[in-house]
Amino acid sequence: MTTTTRVGLATCSALPALHDDDRPLLDALARRGAEAEAVVWDDPDVDWAAYDLVVVRSTWDYSPRRDEFVAWARSVPRLANPADAIAWNTDKGYMRVLEDAGVPVIPTIWLDPERHLSKRAVHTRMPAFGDFVVKPVVSAGAKDTGRYQPVSARSRALAIMHAKDLLDSGRAVMIQPYVTSVDTSGETCLVFVDGEPQHAVRKSALLTGPSRDDVPAYLREEMEPARADDEQVAVATRALEVASRELGLTRPLLYARVDLVTREDGTPTVIELELTEPSLWLQHADRAGTLDAFADAIVERAR
Structure with missing residues (x-):
């Protein structure tokens, strides 16, 4: 009797059937004899131990609940990439x-909410020349991220407000020069x-x-x-x-x-x-064979 390799592709509730870019993985894994399915990471009814391997894909709602997400990653018996990598990588420190x-x-100025910086203190830490970016240390995509101009009093004021709002909510902040290229x-x-x-x-x-x-x-x-x-x-x-x-x-x-x-x-x-x-x-990688390489690697690690 043969046992089918089961692979869980972790996603979020907003994309329960995976992002369009990841769906070709389902067929690619099926061609290799693996049974793959999209699974919402915070669904309490999922038995994660039933999978030979869980691959994190479009879990793009994790950033407001990072601690919960990392705890989930640590609870999954066979996870790729490992939970320690996820914990380390979800904080831009x-x-x-x-x-x-x-x-x-990119050179970075780090602001810690525990220092309770005043608006003036935040202001003095911002670049005097060149566009710059303010963003939280824990974030996904461009959410809660803004680009500002130091020569504009209004733009600089918005940057200070942005940084203060993040700090006051307990979120650490990064300030970086905007790379014009x-x-x-x-x-x-x-x-x-x-x-x-x-x-x-x-x-x-x-x-x-x-x-x-x-x-x-x-x-x-x-x-x-x-x-x-x-x-x-x-x-x-x-x-x-x-x-x-x-x-x-x-x-x-x-x-x-x-x-x-x-x-x-x-x-x-x-x-x-x-x-x-x-x-x-993956839709941009047909000639490079990334889909096949990815599917092969998943099946090999699931064995």
């Missing part, structure tokens, strides 16, 4: 680890499976102004296939090596995405390291 290891990252070249996002680079896409700029309450939870991103150069691949690979060492991993992560921008001096720079629930943009 991981950027400090990358920076300390010499990986080029994003407006012309976008971000280059490299997708890895089992530690190997698979394909890249170019993502257009999302931030055009201050944070707004009416920003949807899942912004539609504009992207196109791209080709990463050797220097970009080297920086992305280095970032993943640092993450693996920090987490004490003995094998590569099942999946990862490294988002890069280009500094004025041409240096590829990490703006985001996505190890939790990144879009892999």
Whole structure:
């Protein structure tokens, strides 16, 4: 008697049938003899132990409930990527680890809510020149993130209000210079499976102004296939090596995405390291074979 490999693809209640980009995984896994299904991560009726492997995909509602999400990840018997990676990666403080290891990252000013900073104290920590970004340390997509101009008194006031509102709600804050190459070249996002680079896409700029309450939870991103150069691949690979060492991993992560921008001096720079629930943009990867590589890796780990 043969036993069918069962794979759970974790998603959120807003996308119970998975995001469009992930649905091809269902057929790809079926062709390999695996029974895969979309499962909402916070559904209390799910028996997670019934799956040979659970792969986090479009769980994009986790950020307001990060502690609950991490506790869920720790409760899943067989999870890829591991719960420790999810706990580490869902707090953007991981950027400090990358920076300390010499990986080029966006320079960041960190504001801690426990310091109870005044508006004036927040003001003095904001850049005097060049557009800058204010965002929470725990967030998904561009939610609660805004772009501001220091030369505009109104824009600067909105930035201070944005940062204070986040701090007053108990959320740590990041302030970063806005990398202007994003407006012309976008971000280059490299997708890895089992530690190997698979394909890249170019993502257009999302931030055009201050944070707004009416920003949807899942912004539609504009992207196109791209080709990463050797220097970009080297920086992305280095970032993943640092993450693996920090987490004490003995094998590569099942999946990862490294988002890069280009500094004025041409240096590829990490703006985001996505190890939790990144879009892999499989529809842009037919020639690169990412879907097949991903399905093969899932089945191998589920055995």
